[in-house]
Amino acid sequence: MLSVTGVTGGYGDLRVLWDVEATVRPGRITVVLGRNGAGKTSLLSAVAGLLPTVSGGRIELDGQDLAGAPAHRRVRAGLALVQENKRVFRARTVEENLLLGGYTLGGFGLRGGARRAALEQAYERFPVLRQRRRALAGSLSGGQQQMLAIGQALMPGPKLLMLDEPSAGLAPSIVNEVLAMVAALRDQEGLSILLVEQRIEHALEIADDVAVMENGRIITAGPKSVFDDGAVIREVYLGRSGEELTTGNQ
Amino acid sequence: MTTVWAGLATGAIYSLIAIGYNVVLLASGTFNFAHAQLLMVGTFLAYTGAVTFGLPVLPTVLLAAAGVAVIALVEERVAIRPLLGRTDSHGTLITTVGAATVLDGLAAAIWGRQPLTVPSVLPDEPLTLLGGTVRPVDLALIGFTLVVGVGLHLWSRHTLTGLASLASAEDRDAASARGINVRLLGVGAFAVAGAVAGVFGLLVGARTYAVFDLGHSLALFGFVAIAIGGSGSQLGGLIGGFATGLVYAFAARYIGAAYPQIVVFGVFLLILFLRPRGLFGAALERRV
Incomplete structure (x- = not known):
């Protein structure tokens, strides 16, 4: 609320x-x-x-x-905000963007613990992001960038x-x-x-x-x-x- | 080959300056014009530790690292922090130049205007390597610079904090919206850049002497290194620094002792004309 x-x-x-x-x-x-x-x-x-x-x-x-x-x-x-204009980190890859979305989750390793689980969940939600996980976010289509922006915001479980x-x-x-x-x-x-x-x-x-x-x-x-x-x-x-x-x- | 070693050793210093610029630029979006001065203070603190206090190598390095890190934090607090959040953020271009001038003046007041000899921590007997001679201390300088440059590059790509620093360089607000404490990251970058400059004080000082206006010449060549490598790219800065050093050494050897600066700046201008983003395509576009 x-x-x-x-x-x-x-x-x-x-x-x-x-x-x-x-x-x-x-x-x-x-x-x-x-x-x-x-x-x-x-x-x-x-x-x-x-x-x-x-x-x-x-x-x-x-x-x-x-x-x-x-x-x-x-x-x-x-709180999670998806800013206007599909504001993802364009110079980073899809997976890096998602991991950054999970920045506040616990665990030291980049792909460790809660971040790994949240990443898996994001890929299940948006299968196309899994296919393109090594692509730079700036190279995605508009719709895919929006999915990435939303997936990123959902990573910490807001x-x-x-x-x-x-x-x-x-x-x-x-x-x-x-x-x-x-x-x-x-x-x-x-x-x-x-x-x-x-x-x-x-x-x-x-x-x-x-x-x-x-x-x-x-x-x-x-x-x-x-x-x-x-x-x-x-x-x-x-x-x-x-x-x-x-x-x-x- | 001796010329190559000399060029690489000088280039390592330029690489260090470029790396320092990049660390701060990546994490906080600020261009710290005073970074070369931080390295200058590092050489003086190394002198103070090794000569004045007569400390062994490790405590000297730690003293210089801690000292310069503290100075960098003070600089961040005084010259950067008051300007954060203001719409005309380019004020830091001027305040960091101010910090550089203050550091020059303080160094001259504390340690005097005469160059001080920073002792070489390794044997002075030159080594013959790949058909050229090189002092062990210069070899160490080249090696450690490579380790730090490559290490920082890998760190920024493969750790969460490193990625967060790249992300906040790209888009500060978006990074905050992902839960990244961009301000703390910026402060941390100053501390790291300062500590690295301090650690190298001993090795750099052994090559350049500790002298109060060292920062001026190093800053210029640091720029050239960044221009060649592309701002925001640690590997680019590393390669740019070594390339600048090699151009300098070869120009001095084959064109004449009076010309290396002119040749280096000729290369610099050429690159600005042909590849304004640097040879290694900048990872970061600067929005002005």
Whole structure:
């Protein structure tokens, strides 16, 4: 269970998040919607500990406040982030990327103990990665890179998985595959997931909860059923001021 | 062949500088212009240990290694840490040059401006090897440099910490997001680079004397070594250093004692024109 309350932050003097509140229920998917520049990526960065400036607020994972912790400690606490643009280590091989994903797992040897088991699991999940394990990550296709990015984030066995536009830049046929896999992570493994996704209809299909961002604020949030008629979302993407929406929904 | 040995021995020093640049560059993304000065301090500490205190070899090496590692950590704390997390991260290009200048000045103030003779720890009787003569201490310098360069290369490819250092050089944020403590890694890199520079103080000093402005000339040739080998590649730096030393020695032998520097920089410019990433295709692209 992730609970973000009152988080404000940005890049030095430039504020991009204002008093943000968001929750992800255990074993559920919360989808964050909003136009470009609404602050979706910044929200994920703030939760992961990668936003340069965060002032105030709480970021709690299963009751543990992580707001002041550096990014690497949040990984140990069970947060995992798949950054946008399939951000794998392109100059390293597929297997090296996965092993780096398991950096926080115990054991001294590179392929020792828990890392070996997690690597095996990643290869079972994505057989194509086993075939290409000696290839440089930068030489993979877009879809394979996204699988690698997700496999890497899953290596330490996180409690919460955050995905930033996993379908961006992928062929339409692969988009469904990726989102179906995200749903399977919830259904079969009980992962809690925070998903930022531009393909609204696809994202809503697998969502349990929805949060809508505009100008660095969450303007409305709730179970997906609230958003079923599509009116709110149409208004967010096609325009009307956020204030009216807020008063209309709370 | 004697010229080859001389070139390799000088080249080993350039390789050491290149290796030091690479260790820090790979783990923290910073180019430490003061690394040659760290090696210079290493030669002085070796002098202090061996001559002033009259210590045996091993304690002298340990003293120099620990001393230079501490200085490198202070440099990281003062010249690098305050700039981390700032968007204009190229400030470290200037602060590390500042650290180099401070180290030059301190060395001149503490040990004076006259070159000091660092004793050779091995017999001075030259060996005849493969048709050339070479001092045992130079042979040791070449050998240990090879061991360190190849060792660091293997370490960075085959250990988790080594891979983490390559990963954080490639993408700091992405490395943090995988649970890697990039800041600690950067600090560790300074300590390792400093310790290596200290360990070699005795062997390098036996060849160059301990002198306060040693860093200047070594830094320049260290650059050439990096340019030849490609930044971020330990094997490249190793080969680049030896190649630079050989070019220098052969130019001095066959063109004239006044020309080796010009020839080396000619080669340097040629490589910058033809292969800006170095002959061994850099493992790391520098984003500016």
